[in-house]
Amino acid sequence: MYFSLCVTIYFSISSSAYQFLYLLINILLYQSIYFSVFLSFYQSMYLSIYLFISLSLNLLINLFLYLSIYFSIFVSFYHSLSFSITVVGMIESERRLYLLVREEKRFAEAKKHCQERGGWLAMPHDEVSNELLASYVTHGSSLGAYSRWQPGEPNNILGNENCVEMMSSGGWNNVDCSQGLYFVCEFEKLDTWPQNTYFFLF
Incomplete structure (x- = not known):
């Protein structure tokens, strides 16, 4: 009877220990599974955040580059548009090209613009x-042997008329150099340029 009770208690304890061990193993197993799932989720979330930040930065960089390109194109277009408003184009003689600038400048400013x-x-x-430049503005430096003054010119009536303007008739009139006028830039004609070449300067 005592032996049977001991055996029963032993088997009960053994069974309980086995069940406890089995339960502990299951808990550890499930915990490891849950940890693996959590770790995978955490890694995937971290990877997702990293990819999101990388793509966002890449998008911002590309957007900045595209905006820079479009801004450069816009500035170039605006510059050419505003320039074409003030500059008509070119006329040519056998050895020279003449650029009419429809922008009022004083003598020093016009000289610098051309240079x-x-x-x-x-x-x-x-x-x-002279016929090519008729109705355009010319400078008042040394005119050399050729001249075509209007009747009564140069009169220097104001005492400081050291520059020359050209009338639509082609005649000349002396004017104050501080007066703003349209003007013409002159360029050497290169041998490599084809005949009847017209272009704009920027």
Whole structure:
């Protein structure tokens, strides 16, 4: 009887220990599974956040580049548009190109404008170039042997008329150099340029 009770208790304890061990193993197993799932979720979430940040930065960089390109195109277009409003184009003689600038400038400003573009303020050297420049503005530096003053000119009536304007008739009139006028830039004609070449300077 005592032996049977001991055996029963032993088997009960053994069974309980086995069940406890089995339960513990299951808990650890499920915990490891849950941890793996959680870790995978955490890694995937971290990866998703990383990808989102990377794609966002890439998108912002591309957007900035595209905006820079479009802005450059817009500025170039605006510059060419505004330039084409003030500049008519070019007329040519056998050896010279003349650029009419429809923008009122004083003598020093007009001279600088032409020099910055590789030319100089236009000056008629003969009747042919004078006819080409008729109704345009010319400078008041040394005119050389050729002249075509209006009757009674140069009179220097104001005492400071050291520059020359050209009338629509082709005649000349002396004016104050501080007066703003349209002007013409003159350029050497290169041998490599084809005949009847017209272009704009920027």
